[in-house]
Amino acid sequence: MATEAHGEETGGLVFHPLDQFIVKPLFGEIGDPVSWYTITNVTLWMALAVLAIIALFVFGTRGRGIVPSRTQSIGEILYGFTYKMVEDVAGKDAIKFFPYIMTLFMFILFANYLGLLPMSFATTSHIAVTAVLALAVFLTVTIVGFVKNGTKFLGLFWVSSAPLALRPILAIIELISYFVRPVSHSIRLGGNIMAGHAVMKVFAGFAAVAAISPFAVVSITAIYGLEMLVAGVQAYVFTILTCVYLKDALHPSH
Amino acid sequence: MATETEHAAGEAAAAAEVALGTPPEAAGPGMPQLAFETFSNQIFWLVVALVIIYFVMSRIALPRIAGVLAERQGTITNDLAAAEELKQKAVDAEEAYKKALADARTEAQKIAAETKAEIQADLDAAKAKADAEISAKTAESEKAISEIRAGAVDSASAVAKDTVEAILAAMGFSADKAAVDAAVADRMKG
Amino acid sequence: MEGDIAQLGQFIGAGLAGIGSGAAAIGVGHVAGNFLAGALRNPSAAGGQTATLFIGIAFAEALGIFSFLIALLLMFAV
Numbered sequence: 343m344a345t346e347a348h349g350e351e352t353g354g355l356v357f358h359p360l361d362q363f364i365v366k367p368l369f370g371e372i373g374d375p376v377s378w379y380t381i382t383n384v385t386l387w388m389a390l391a392v393l394a395i396i397a398l399f400v401f402g403t404r405g406r407g408i409v410p411s412r413t414q415s416i417g418e419i420l421y422g423f424t425y426k427m428v429e430d431v432a433g434k435d436a437i438k439f440f441p442y443i444m445t446l447f448m449f450i451l452f453a454n455y456l457g458l459l460p461m462s463f464a465t466t467s468h469i470a471v472t473a474v475l476a477l478a479v480f481l482t483v484t485i486v487g488f489v490k491n492g493t494k495f496l497g498l499f500w501v502s503s504a505p506l507a508l509r510p511i512l513a514i515i516e517l518i519s520y521f522v523r524p525v526s527h528s529i530r531l532g533g534n535i536m537a538g539h540a541v542m543k544v545f546a547g548f549a550a551v552a553a554i555s556p557f558a559v560v561s562i563t564a565i566y567g568l569e570m571l572v573a574g575v576q577a578y579v580f581t582i583l584t585c586v587y588l589k590d591a592l593h594p595s596h
Numbered sequence: 597m598a599t600e601t602e603h604a605a606g607e608a609a610a611a612a613e614v615a616l617g618t619p620p621e622a623a624g625p626g627m628p629q630l631a632f633e634t635f636s637n638q639i640f641w642l643v644v645a646l647v648i649i650y651f652v653m654s655r656i657a658l659p660r661i662a663g664v665l666a667e668r669q670g671t672i673t674n675d676l677a678a679a680e681e682l683k684q685k686a687v688d689a690e691e692a693y694k695k696a697l698a699d700a701r702t703e704a705q706k707i708a709a710e711t712k713a714e715i716q717a718d719l720d721a722a723k724a725k726a727d728a729e730i731s732a733k734t735a736e737s738e739k740a741i742s743e744i745r746a747g748a749v750d751s752a753s754a755v756a757k758d759t760v761e762a763i764l765a766a767m768g769f770s771a772d773k774a775a776v777d778a779a780v781a782d783r784m785k786g
Numbered sequence: 787m788e789g790d791i792a793q794l795g796q797f798i799g800a801g802l803a804g805i806g807s808g809a810a811a812i813g814v815g816h817v818a819g820n821f822l823a824g825a826l827r828n829p830s831a832a833g834g835q836t837a838t839l840f841i842g843i844a845f846a847e848a849l850g851i852f853s854f855l856i857a858l859l860l861m862f863a864v
Contacts (some may be wrong), residue, residue, distance in 0.1 A: 360627055360862055365634040378636035388645040391672055397656035406664050414664075421661045441654035449649055468628075470635040471642050478646075484715055485859065526848055533851035536629065540858070566746075579844035582837055627863045 359543035363467055363536065383463040384471075391452040391465070399448075420448070424581070431574035431585035435592055442482070443588075446475060447581040454535060454573035456565070467536040469528060476528035479584045498594040527583060536578045538569040749784065756780045796860045803857035810850020817842040 367374045368381050376382060398420075402413030410418055424444050428436055450466055457464025465471050487495040499516040501509060542565055548558035628634075630752050821839045825832035 360629075360858075363628040364629065365628060365637065376634045376637050378640045380637055382634070382637055382641075385641045388641050392645050392648050392652075396652055398720075399661070403660050403664065406666075406667075408668050410664070417657070418661055418665065419663075421658065427837070433672060441650065441658055444658065445650045445653050448653070449646060465638075465642070468638055469627075470638040474639050474642050486682060511613065529842060530848040530851060532629070533855050534847070536808065536858075537851060537854050575840060575844075579840055582841060583844070586841070594716065627858065629864055 357544060357547045358455045359540040359547070362463070362543060365468075372509045384465055384468075387453070387456055387463045387465050391449060391456055392458065394452050395448050410426060427582060428585055431582060432588040433592060436585070436588050439482075439486075443581060443584055446479070446584060447577060450475070450531065450580055451574065451577040454577055455570075457535060457539070458569055458573055464539055467532055467539060472528035472532035473524070475531070475580070476524040479527065479587060480524040483584075483587045486588070487551050487594060490592060491594055495591070495594050498590060523552060523587065527580065531576050531580050534572055538565065538572055541565055542569070753780050753784050756784070796864060800857040801851045802861040806853025806856075807850045810847055810853070813846035813849070814843050817846055833864065 365376060365382050365384055367376060368383055368386055374380070398413060399417050402411070403417050405411055405414060407414060414492075421444075424447055425437075425440060428440050428443055432439070453464070453466045457466060487498070499513045499520070501512045501516065504512050525552055542562055545558045545561045545565065549555045549562070553559075693736055757780050760780060761773075764770075764776075817839065821835070821842075822834075825835075
């Protein structure tokens with residue numbers, strides 16, 4: 343099916359909306375095998391995200407001005423925003439996880455926005471990347487929950503406010519929803535980014551037909567604007583859900 | 597076909613390197629997200645990136661920003677305290693000014709009252725003196741008038757006696773001096 | 787012939803899965819609309835609930851994304 347599809351499309355409209363997500367080695371032949379240490383486009387765009395974060399948070403704040411410079415005030419706004427979010431949602435005692443949450447938020451935010459550059463590679467559109475992020479959150483939350491509360495953490499699944507007969511059923515539901523968290527957490531982020539980029543590529547394919555190309559170009563512009571919003575909102579949602587899960591781990595009582 | 601490739605990749609990514617051989621493009625439009633042979637690469641570089649960001653954040657960036665924010669908070673607090681102090685000073689100065697003004701006003705009132713009392717005293721003394729003089733003059737004048745009146749009565753009785761004696765002599769009567777005096781005095785009383 | 791029928795099934799399934807995206811759009815609209823209705827009734831309480839709004843939108847949208855993923859899987863991966 344696959345090769346046939348490629349063969350058919352060469353004549354008219356060319357849709358390869360998922361080709362932009364292919365992981366390929368940065369140096370050497372396209373067909374080279376990708377082993378774990380190969381420098382790929384993933385490496386490039388993650389490195390760019392890291393460099394952008396360092397540029398903003400290390401070189402931007404180098405002045406340590408009482409009256410901040412522009413880049414310093416951007417860094418301060420992001421710091422204050424995340425700090426307030428952790429404090430409000432997860433509670434005062436979650437502040438010691440603030441660097442961890444800040445790391446996740448900044449990486450996702452910068453990877454999302456760098457992925458929106460034309461010809462770039464969206465690292466957060468890959469389920470492997472988002473799954474690692476979500477699993478890291480899941481494991482942290484679970485370990486913190488058991489270390490902080492011991493077996494009382496299991497009270498999260500035993501809804502003591504419900505009637506006794508309902509509690510086992512609710513416990514099963516709560517258990518399932520707990521283990522579905524990393525799945526939905528990762529697929530939400532990866533799927534959103536992938537969907538936006540794929541839709542843009544589909545409309546870019548329409549732009550090849552003269553009759554509808556103005557419509558296609560306007561649509562790409564509109565969807566690009568939407569994706570700018572989605573990139574920020576998804577990073578925010580990932581972070582705030584991390585805070586919510588962390589609150590569950592620190593204060594498991596319902 | 598794509599399905600077979602994916603499955604092979606999923607089951608034994610490393611062992612099936614030969615079977616995979618072809619890159620994802622050549623293998624057809626499978627989902628690159630499900631190309632399991634690239635997972636180890638992505639995960640490795642993701643972990644590297646996250647660790648770098650974490651250390652940059654926790655060692656350099658976040659303490660620095662927290663320090664800057666705390667310093668700014670301190671500066672603002674100090675400035676506010678200084679402003680409060682200056683405001684207090686201004687309030688004190690205003691109080692002092694008001695107090696001085698009130699003192700001056702009472703002083704002025706006191707002086708005015710004293711002056712007024714002095715003038716009143718002088719005035720009273722002068723008035724009393726003038727009254728005394730006037731009453732002395734009045735008494736003197738009354739005395740003079742009474743003297744003049746007494747003089748006038750004496751003269752009138754003398755004239756009347758003389759006139760009576762002359763009339764009586766002209767009429768041929770010898771005048772009894774004592775009777776004439778009595779009659780004149782009797783008349784003069786009326 | 788057999789492959790054609792399978793391919794037909796894939797495309798039909800992908801199209802049906804696409805309906806899920808529209809359903810998610812309805813869900814997101816419900817969340818945002820009800821938030822706006824509540825916010826206009828009590829504007830002072832609205833500011834503190836924007837985080838809840840985004841979480842609600844994210845949950846509603848995630849299910850639409852799942853259906854989109856299923857469509858993509860049917861089209862490209864199966």
